[in-house]
Amino acid sequence: MRSLGLEEVYARIDANLDEYLEGLFEMLSQPSISTLGIGIKEMSSLLQRRMEEIGFRTQVIQSAGHPFIFGEISSNARNRPTVLIYGHYDVQPVEPLDAWVSEPFKPTIREGRIYARGAGDNKGQLYAQLMGIKALKDFRGGELPVNVKCIFEGEEENGSPNLEGFVKTHKDLLKADLVYTSDGPVHESGRPMLVFGVRGLLYVELTARGAKRDLHSGNWGGPVPNPAWDLVKLLEGMRDRNGRVAIKGFYDDVKRPTRSDKAAFARIPLNRASVAASLGLKPSQLPAGQRFYEKLMAEPTLNICGIYGGYTGKGSKTVIPASASVKMDMRLVPDQDPEDIYRKLVRHVRLHSPGVLITKMSSSLPSRTSLDSPFAAPIASAVKDATKMEPVIYPSLGATLPDSAFTRELGVPSIIVPYANIDEGNHGPNENLKVENFLRGIRTAAAVLESLSRVTPS
Ligand SMILES: [Zn+2]
Structure with a gap:
């Protein structure tokens, strides 16, 4: 040079x-x-x-x-x-x-x-x-x-x-x-x-509702529905067994990485063993080589940030929760549009769990x-x-x-x-x-x- x-x-x-x-x-x-x-x-x-x-x-x-x-x-x-x-x-x-x-x-x-x-x-x-x-x-x-x-x-x-x-x-x-x-x-x-x-972002909260108050799990358990199970089932259906997002159309607008992108992923230094050690993970739990950066930079995610409902404090309390919620973020890549992904998510939820409420919290374009x-x-x-x-x-x-x-x-x-x-x-x-x-x-x-x-x- x-x-x-x-x-x-x-x-x-x-x-x-x-x-x-x-x-x-x-x-x-x-x-x-x-x-x-x-x-x-x-x-x-x-x-x-x-x-x-x-x-x-x-x-x-x-x-x-x-x-x-x-x-x-x-x-x-x-x-x-x-x-x-x-x-x-x-x-x-x-x-x-x-x-x-x-x-x-x-x-x-x-x-x-x-x-x-x-x-x-x-x-x-x-x-x-x-x-x-x-x-x-x-x-x-x-x-x-x-x-x-x-x-x-x-x-x-x-x-x-x-x-x-x-x-x-x-x-x-x-x-x-x-x-x-x-x-x-x-x-x-x-x-x-x-x-x-x-990457872009779409942040949502989903809430499944059951009875109007938490119920005694002995006095009511069996005949009464549990919204936490409904939510878990909904979440389970959002990914296939390889971890790919199963919301219809989720990947439609994902641009494939170019040849230059792939060459760049391969050239970024990655010490998988030390990254894994710093996170308290086994190296085998992280993708190797250029896949690590390809997943980080060129692929979208559907992430569960936290799930709550019913009793989550110390000790035990036998309840059927009145509601259960999950906070989720999606990191989006070009040319996904958070508005479009939101519509696809809503369609998925309406189809599989029509009673679940969806709140959009924030969004940003990739x-x-x-x-x-x-x-x-x-x-x-x-x-x-x-x-x-x-x-x-x-x-x-x-x-x-x-x-x-x-x-x-x-x-x-x-x-x-x-x-x-x-x-x-x-x-x-x-x-x-x-x-x-x-x-x-x-x-x-x-x-x-x-x-x-x-x-x-x-
Ligand atoms: Zn700052």
Whole structure:
């Protein structure tokens, strides 16, 4: 691979560490807990000021919830791609407070790690993007080689309830050739990774009902129906004996993995023995080789999250439950649509257990960017240039993020390159970002923009 010629930029970035840390600490000292509405206004103005200092033309755009912050820097070079960078400035609550070694909004460095709420998720990574942009811009005499737009939201930790609507109503503002995000941790091997998609989600609760109250299982057992058995029977019928989902049409829209997908599954490092040991399972309980990732990334699931009803406390209590419920999630893959899967589930339940109530709790579309996107190789080589490590190509997370807001609504590829350490402890106490990951993130952001300037937008 040809070098990007950025060694001088990387050296300058390393030399500027103290300045970057000072800026990041200011962001981390400002609470911005979305679910409690704490510090959002202060945080969004601080972020806007920092963006303007770098040269962004900014707007704070109100939504039904917390505001979106938009910024834009256009390149003077012609015919260069526009990169839309997504991130979030809100954080999770800090409880349990007494489990923190240092206070969550008083950032401190211990043993090479920056400790604070938001250090990894997502302020440290968001700030690395901004500083990477600044470093590249300064190096190039105030010019960027590509057009850059940023959209930062304040409700990601609330499940991004307004993101899709915002994207729908601001398509012109957000018009771009690709979306680039850094959130989450690097691969567990320590290598960086490029993530090309997420699975979707459908979450439901099913309830079978019997008598109007719990009954004595001796006085009533026999003549009276038990809804727990009805529910178990319904669940049993939802999968065949190989574990395939037996809901009619469930797999109709599942896209088969491409040749590139399969090659990627096979190349992702997997130490089955150590994964199994870390989970307290036998290696034989996990699929081997590329099947592991194929199941995780390219196949949907029908999962029982929990079953309850009747008596589940200590000791014994002899009852026939009045009702029994199950909470289930389905992780969906392209091109499954949670609305369509919900209809198919309802049809299945009506047919086999007409009395069972169904409640839809949440849903999210799957999203996938092709591994053969023209932006994939330049980003991969930029990541390698900046980190001196071969990135892991990750066709999809098993988990769910609102990525479809970009890939479906804007119709553009979306690639996620996480910068945080695997043990960032986000959402928990002692959240942290390794200083070296922060620096690598800044270098990577600069390298990605430089590398993308060599792609001609279509
Ligand atoms: Zn988070």
